[in-house]
Amino acid sequence: STVETLGAVDASTGYLPELVIKNNRTIPEYGGGLCQVATTLFRATLNAGLKITERQNHSYRVSYYEPPVGLDSTIYGPHPDFKFRNDTPSYIFISAIQEGTKLTFELYGTKDGRTATISEPILFNPVDPPAPVYIETDTLYKGETKQIEKARSGISATVTYTVMRDGKEINKQTFRSKYKAWAAQYLVGTKEQPQPAT
Numbered sequence: 001s002t003v004e005t006l007g008a009v010d011a012s013t014g015y016l017p018e019l020v021i022k023n024n025r026t027i028p029e030y031g032g033g034l035c036q037v038a039t040t041l042f043r044a045t046l047n048a049g050l051k052i053t054e055r056q057n058h059s060y061r062v063s064y065y066e067p068p069v070g071l072d073s074t075i076y077g078p079h080p081d082f083k084f085r086n087d088t089p090s091y092i093f094i095s096a097i098q099e100g101t102k103l104t105f106e107l108y109g110t111k112d113g114r115t116a117t118i119s120e121p122i123l124f125n126p127v128d129p130p131a132p133v134y135i136e137t138d139t140l141y142k143g144e145t146k147q148i149e150k151a152r153s154g155i156s157a158t159v160t161y162t163v164m165r166d167g168k169e170i171n172k173q174t175f176r177s178k179y180k181a182w183a184a185q186y187l188v189g190t191k192e193q194p195q196p197a198t
Helices: 002-006 034-048
Strands: 018-022 025-029 051-054 083-085 093-099 102-108 114-118 122-127 133-141 145-149 154-165 168-179 185-191
Touching: 002 034, 025 145, 034 051, 034 102, 034 114, 051 168, 133 145
Parallel strands: 133 185
Antiparallel strands: 018 025, 051 083, 093 102, 114 154, 122 154, 145 185, 154 168
């Protein structure tokens, strides 16, 4: 369990608020950004040929996880979580390396002859973004607008993951992802402009 391994995610453990997708909004909250950890670990375990036991895609497509479409993983404790199983006969050592804005996971273990292949994503059911949403607010002056959500197209994707050893298939999984179409959202000011001093 990635969530259990990370432990408490709050100010006391050194986290800062970052963007999370919650209740059809993208808002700052503790735990924002941890999906990069989950997505990077997901892809590392796929390359290692390990069995994935829990994974969920983001609500909408996130450009910096692409390409390819359909190989992202979101976490937000207690669920969704990202989990995998060490189905090799030996221990696995997981090393996480962070250099600036670059994150790398390295998995070390005893080779048992397995090889993993990841198919190209199959994309279907494209959906255009809904009409923009305008939300009145007294935090802006009349005539002012502020974009708080970007429009995103929706789509579904499937990716097939196959693990072979000695010419035999030992694991095959299909990861299905459905990304919502997302409306652009704008704040529209209702506050009266201050009157010039006379």
